[in-house]
Amino acid sequence: MQLGGSFMNGRSTNIGDSKKLLGEEVFRHIGAQIVDGTLRPGQRIRDTEVAEELHVSRTPVREALQRLERLGLVTMYPSRYTEVTEVTPTVVEQTLEFAGYQAGAAARMSLPRMTDEQRAHAAGLVDELLTSGEDDSRISNSRWAVFSYLSCHSGNAQHRALIEDASIALFRNLGDWRVPEEDRERMRRIYAEFRAAVLRADGDEAERLVREMHYV
Secondary structure, rough: OOOOOOOOOOOOOHHHHHOOOOOOHHHHHHHHHHHHOOOOOOOEHHHHHHHHHHHHHHHHHHHHHHHHHHHEEEEOOOEEEEEOOOOOHHHHHHHHHHHHHHHHHHHOOOOOOOOHHHHHHHHHHHHHOOOOOHHHHHHHHHHHHHHHHHOOOOOHHHOOOOOHHHHHHHHHHOOOOOOHHHHHHHHHHHHHHHHHHOOOOEEEEEEEEHHHHHOO
């Protein structure tokens, strides 16, 4: 996932588009700092300080903070400050459930629409899961690579937009989540079955297996 965002890569734009892009950049910048721990749970964010740091007005900063609040990453206290939220066990449980349903939907929509070559590429990404061993960081990155690829090939713009925004919350809330030690062998079997479902374009079975991966 590209947390930092990017500008228009040379495309012409108007003033209204520029304002939207600026707000997106601020949103990604603050979100990335929450994900990487620069902004810690309980830490206060003041829009004036962020505006000065990024050399922007307070408006895009406040808009970015409002978006982050909707995602549950911050709590805004009007006329005072904004505070980074805690990642509680309930937050992790709810995020895992959300990720399971959304990743399942991505698999269900994408596999029948992908070419054989694209499905082979997706299976190669699943291979990374199967060879990640006990490396939790590699497993987490490999899972995201698989489901990000499937989401990008879902053929559904609304789904892609939802996942793009929610990806910051997914990364933050599930950053420390790990497959329980006693369940790792079963999970590897699920990965193998999922890989086979990807190659035969079985969206229904792939969706079921993805939900099992996320315990939903």
